Amino acid sequence: MQHIHSHYPSGQVKFAEYFRVKNIPYSEYSNHVIQYIENAGMLGKLRICALGCGTGHYEINFLKRGHFVVGIDRDMESIEIAKDNASDLGIEFEIFHSDIFDENKVDSFLKDKEPFDVITMFGVGVSMEDHRRAGIFMSRYLNQNGLFITGLWNYKSNFNFEVESELSDTEIAESPNGDKDFCVRMNNYTYKHKSDKYLIEWNAVYIYPDENNFAKIEKKQTDIMEIAPIFEGKDPLNMPNNLFEKLHTFSLEEFSSTMNFPNTYEYLISWKKK
Numbered sequence: 423m424q425h426i427h428s429h430y431p432s433g434q435v436k437f438a439e440y441f442r443v444k445n446i447p448y449s450e451y452s453n454h455v456i457q458y459i460e461n462a463g464m465l466g467k468l469r470i471c472a473l474g475c476g477t478g479h480y481e482i483n484f485l486k487r488g489h490f491v492v493g494i495d496r497d498m499e500s501i502e503i504a505k506d507n508a509s510d511l512g513i514e515f516e517i518f519h520s521d522i523f524d525e526n527k528v529d530s531f532l533k534d535k536e537p538f539d540v541i542t543m544f545g546v547g548v549s550m551e552d553h554r555r556a557g558i559f560m561s562r563y564l565n566q567n568g569l570f571i572t573g574l575w576n577y578k579s580n581f582n583f584e585v586e587s588e589l590s591d592t593e594i595a596e597s598p599n600g601d602k603d604f605c606v607r608m609n610n611y612t613y614k615h616k617s618d619k620y621l622i623e624w625n626a627v628y629i630y631p632d633e634n635n636f637a638k639i640e641k642k643q644t645d646i647m648e649i650a651p652i653f654e655g656k657d658p659l660n661m662p663n664n665l666f667e668k669l670h671t672f673s674l675e676e677f678s679s680t681m682n683f684p685n686t687y688e689y690l691i692s693w694k695k696k
Contacts, residue, residue, distance in 0.1 A: 435499040437605040440595035445680040452483035468539040474546035478504025493517040537565040543572040554659040571692035574650040581685040605630040620649040666693035
């Protein structure tokens with residue numbers, strides 16, 4: 423499984439953002455990330471590179487704390503939203519427009535910058551192979567003892583993930599801008615177990631009013647999300663031992679029931695560069 427990740431059709435990021443703002447407590451999440459980093463021994467003002475920064479909520483919280491942050495994202499609509507969000511707070515947020523796996527383009531942005539203390543990869547729906555690939559490639563831009571930190575998904579303990587199953591739900595979210603705009607999203611999740619891969623196929627249909635106030639219906643491209651169950655003594659990314667030391671995980675299971683796929687929770691995990 424190589425290079426699978428989320429993609430929104432043109433114009434749909436705006437409505438996806440309605441649900442993110444409604445469901446994800448970004449400020450609290452960012453606080454947990456900073457506490458996790460500090461517990462790993464990294465204190466003071468940090469240089470952070472955010473892979474797949476999207477609309478920038480986590481990163482803006484880091485900037486508000488005085489950290490230096492550079493973002494990389496392939497979606498121009500997300501970048502525009504992130505820059506608008508930062509500008510509204512009087513914050514300058516430098517974001518490079520690139521697929522995080524376009525190594526030549528990423529290198530052209532970062533090769534002349536000082537090394538980073540932390541490289542993050544939050545909410546990026548790619549395979550474990552691509553998480554590993556990103557961590558190894560980006561290690562060249564990390565200081566010694568710097569952290570590559572990501573959020574992975576695990577199944578809740580009461581969910582039988584060895585058996586294929588399906589779940590659907592419907593949710594509604596209003597514009598966070600107070601302009602009375604709204605969107606309805608119909609979700610379908612199929613839980614699959616193939617060999618040593620644990621997958622969720624996510625299909626979604628967005629229903630929202632167009633400029634004439636008629637209902638417009640758009641289907642989101644099918645996303646295939648890989649889940650990384652926690653197994654004792656196992657590194658979910660199988661990072662090379664000569665490059666990284668795996669650090670502890672931190673469960674966010676009790677943190678928010680709305681920010682993840684049904685029957686899953688997120689956990690933080692990091693690797694320290696040797």
